[in-house]
Amino acid sequence: METHQHPEDKYYFITDEERCKGCGLCIEFCPKDCLGFSDEINEKGWRVAKMHRMKDCIKCYMCERMCPDFAIYVNEVESAEKAET
Numbered sequence: 123m124e125t126h127q128h129p130e131d132k133y134y135f136i137t138d139e140e141r142c143k144g145c146g147l148c149i150e151f152c153p154k155d156c157l158g159f160s161d162e163i164n165e166k167g168w169r170v171a172k173m174h175r176m177k178d179c180i181k182c183y184m185c186e187r188m189c190p191d192f193a194i195y196v197n198e199v200e201s202a203e204k205a206e207t
Contacts, residue, residue, distance in 0.1 A: 124172065133181055133198045135173050141193035144168035148185035148194055154178045157185060 124137045142164065148171050149157045156179045160172040171194065173179070185194045 133196060135176060135179065136195040136197065137171060137173065138193045138195075139164045139170045141191045142168060142170035143191055144170055145190065146171070147188040147190065151184045151188045153182060153184060154180055
């Protein structure tokens with residue numbers, strides 16, 4: 123899993139690379155163009171979605187809502203460190 127902390131510590135973004143099939147729906151529907159495809163390939167042979175511009179993310183949840191495989195999560199805790207404990 124890949125985790126990205128928002129610069130203002132308001133929330134963080136998680137991509138489950140093993141669940142992602144690289145359909146691109148999250149990328150297509152992101153209103154701020156924050157997501158893109160990774161250069162790496164997961165175990166299933168897909169180029170997965172990846173956060174490229176976390177500072178521009180407005181927490182609209184479109185990526186999470188559009189993902190048919192539940193591979194993207196936006197979490198509203200104050201920091202990733204607190205979420206892991």
